[in-house]
Amino acid sequence: MATEKNDILSKLIENAAVMVLYLNHFGNILLCNKKSESVLGLNQSEVIGKHWMGVLFGNMNKIINKNMFKAVVDEAMTYKREKNFACLINQRLISWTINPVLDKNNQVEAVALFGQDITEINERESSIKNIDTSLKDIFSSIKEYALYVINLEGNITYLGMGLEIMLGWNKKDLIFKNAGILHNASAEYPDLEFILKQVHLFGRYETEAELITKTKEVLPVILTVNQFLDGEGKLTGYIFMAKDITERRKLEYQIFQSEKLAALGQLSAGMAHEINNPLFVISGRLEMLKDESFNQKVKDNLALIANQTDRIRELVDRILKFSRKSTPAQEMIDVNKAIEAVLSLIRYNKLPSSRIEIKQIRANNLPKIKGDLHQLQEVFLNILTNAYQSMPEGGVIKIITSNFQDSCVQIQIIDSGVGIPEHHLKNIFMPFFSTKNDGIGLGLSICHNIIKNHNGSIDLVSQVNQGTTFTIKLPFI
Amino acid sequence: MLYKILVVDDEAPVRDLFDELFRKEDCEPVSCATGEEALKILKKEPFDVVLLDIKLPGMSGLEVLKNIREFDKNLPVVMITGFGFDEDLIAKTKQFGCSGYIGKNMPVAQIITTFKQFVKKAMEKSKTP
Numbered sequence: 029m030a031t032e033k034n035d036i037l038s039k040l041i042e043n044a045a046v047m048v049l050y051l052n053h054f055g056n057i058l059l060c061n062k063k064s065e066s067v068l069g070l071n072q073s074e075v076i077g078k079h080w081m082g083v084l085f086g087n088m089n090k091i092i093n094k095n096m097f098k099a100v101v102d103e104a105m106t107y108k109r110e111k112n113f114a115c116l117i118n119q120r121l122i123s124w125t126i127n128p129v130l131d132k133n134n135q136v137e138a139v140a141l142f143g144q145d146i147t148e149i150n151e152r153e154s155s156i157k158n159i160d161t162s163l164k165d166i167f168s169s170i171k172e173y174a175l176y177v178i179n180l181e182g183n184i185t186y187l188g189m190g191l192e193i194m195l196g197w198n199k200k201d202l203i204f205k206n207a208g209i210l211h212n213a214s215a216e217y218p219d220l221e222f223i224l225k226q227v228h229l230f231g232r233y234e235t236e237a238e239l240i241t242k243t244k245e246v247l248p249v250i251l252t253v254n255q256f257l258d259g260e261g262k263l264t265g266y267i268f269m270a271k272d273i274t275e276r277r278k279l280e281y282q283i284f285q286s287e288k289l290a291a292l293g294q295l296s297a298g299m300a301h302e303i304n305n306p307l308f309v310i311s312g313r314l315e316m317l318k319d320e321s322f323n324q325k326v327k328d329n330l331a332l333i334a335n336q337t338d339r340i341r342e343l344v345d346r347i348l349k350f351s352r353k354s355t356p357a358q359e360m361i362d363v364n365k366a367i368e369a370v371l372s373l374i375r376y377n378k379l380p381s382s383r384i385e386i387k388q389i390r391a392n393n394l395p396k397i398k399g400d401l402h403q404l405q406e407v408f409l410n411i412l413t414n415a416y417q418s419m420p421e422g423g424v425i426k427i428i429t430s431n432f433q434d435s436c437v438q439i440q441i442i443d444s445g446v447g448i449p450e451h452h453l454k455n456i457f458m459p460f461f462s463t464k465n466d467g468i469g470l471g472l473s474i475c476h477n478i479i480k481n482h483n484g485s486i487d488l489v490s491q492v493n494q495g496t497t498f499t500i501k502l503p504f505i
Numbered sequence: 506m507l508y509k510i511l512v513v514d515d516e517a518p519v520r521d522l523f524d525e526l527f528r529k530e531d532c533e534p535v536s537c538a539t540g541e542e543a544l545k546i547l548k549k550e551p552f553d554v555v556l557l558d559i560k561l562p563g564m565s566g567l568e569v570l571k572n573i574r575e576f577d578k579n580l581p582v583v584m585i586t587g588f589g590f591d592e593d594l595i596a597k598t599k600q601f602g603c604s605g606y607i608g609k610n611m612p613v614a615q616i617i618t619t620f621k622q623f624v625k626k627a628m629e630k631s632k633t634p
Contacts, residue, residue: 297588301560304587305516308609312522315613316529341610348588348610 047122047143053105053136055079067120067145084117104128105136114146121147174239174270177256178207185265194272196242212238212246227253227266239270248277289473292459296347303344311337346470357400363437363502364390364429366401370408374416383422391430397437397502399482407475411441411498414471417464418445418496436501448490456488508553508624512536513543513569515561523556526617540564544572552580554624559586559594567601574602581627583607583620
């Protein structure tokens with residue numbers, strides 16, 4: 029029975045896919061199997077009886093590896109511990125298990141070395157490792173998207189360069205912080221909690237959202253969120269991909285605005301026309317009654333009617349002016365002179381006694397622009413009148429003209445008045461929008477149309493109780 | 506009588522008002538509501554001037570003007586509109602050969618004065634060879 033078992037064992041060892049070497053406690057090889065012969069490139073006869081170091085490292089030049097391996101084998105012999113080690117033999121990477129073999133007295137009688145050739149496995153693993161590294165590089169190099177990964181606790185575990193560029197945060201500002209720091213909570217867009225719930229349900233979720241920059245500004249983005257699964261398909265976190273859509277939003281808003289303005293223009297023009305006809309009849313009939321003799325009460329009433337009719341006519345005129353898409357006249361205009369004319373009109377006719385100081389900073393040699401003097405003066409008059417009205421207690425209006433990037437004349441009108449609340453800013457150029465009690469709300473929308481017809485731009489920034497700055501740019505010819 | 510005037514406007518109260526206003530000015534107004542009617546009348550009897558609304562049902566005021574110019578180059582035609590002073594519209598009417606342009610948004614007295622000025626100018630122009 030025992031012989032039979034020994035036979036099987038020796039066959040097993042002989043044909044094993046691992047290298048088997050059996051050393052006596054001096055380190056001489058007593059036995060080696062076929063796999064050992066093939067890896068070492070030696071016959072049994074060249075191996076048996078030789079010291080293991082000579083056989084294994086005969087033509088080995090990696091001294092460190094050799095010495096370390098020796099130390100491991102020595103340790104196994106001395107301390108009777110099973111040890112593991114890997115080394116290169118004939119360009120093959122061998123992973124060794126080193127077993128001390130003990131005699132009856134528990135003394136080391138021999139050492140068995142089992143060596144597994146892991147060259148291919150190792151190559152595969154290292155190439156996977158390479159892929160991992162380059163994937164990481166790829167992700168962190170993407171600049172158009174802000175990429176970040178959060179774990180199940182909601183903490184940021186990875187962020188790419190895109191996020192740093194887009195939002196201004198550094199890696200160390202965000203890493204291991206809760207992702208809530210990045211997400212703006214607004215009623216308009218889903219919050220982080222909702223997003224994660226959706227991802228949980230559907231595996232992925234895409235939405236418009238707002239992210240917070242390092243300077244606490246809000247950036248509109250398209251956010252795509254995916255589950256982050258490990259190799260076994262277990263959920264370990266979430267991958268966020270955000271694309272900045274500021275420009276798209278701006279464009280959409282502009283299109284929306286101009287469509288709205290165009291529609292309103294058409295509607296207003298039609299309405300104004302319809303009002304003008306009956307108005308003409310009313311005022312014509314009133315005119316005819318002027319020559320008749322009435323008592324004072326009737327006369328007073330007629331005067332009142334005439335007065336109110338004039339008011340309607342004025343309003344209709346403003347509406348028609350707003351809706352008109354007339355092409356501006358093409359005259360050469362010196363912007364500084366145009367402003368000067370408007371200022372003298374304001375100074376001497378409109379608001380002579382106000383405690384408002386006007387400071388002008390004019391660019392010299394400002395190129396002339398081509399356009400409609402009357403229309404542009406109407407714009408300046410409108411903005412300056414608004415500026416005056418915004419400073420009932422007096423203040424300073426600065427008018428700065430400059431050459432903007434050699435392409436435009438830039439006109440800035442800066443007041444130190446009451447300012448415009450933020451929620452009104454987006455409506456400021458809309459027709460019939462007014463913050464004044466007696467305003468029709470057409471002034472700035474007319475200005476907007478005029479400047480647009482001159483291929484220019486008009487923008488404003490405003491802060492409540494600080495003032496408002498209008499910036500107009502009119503292109504050179 | 507100062508002028509025989511054809512008033513073309515689709516709104517009766519407007520026509521009536523002009524009728525009274527012109528009569529007060531010692532003119533002889535005749536009125537009609539459409540461009541088609543106006544052309545028929547003009548072909549039948551002579552007028553000194555036409556006051557023509559731009560926005561008319563069917564044939565527009567501009568088309569009527571174009572038609573008039575096909576058979577009469579000199580007849581003074583003054584356009585009137587509820588659209589006020591629309592520079593593009595004014596340019597177009599001039600191109601079609603109108604003698605003047607009046608907005609219904611002007612004060613009535615001014616409308617009559619302006620109208621008479623236009624007619625006078627147009628008549629002088631047609632007299633000069």
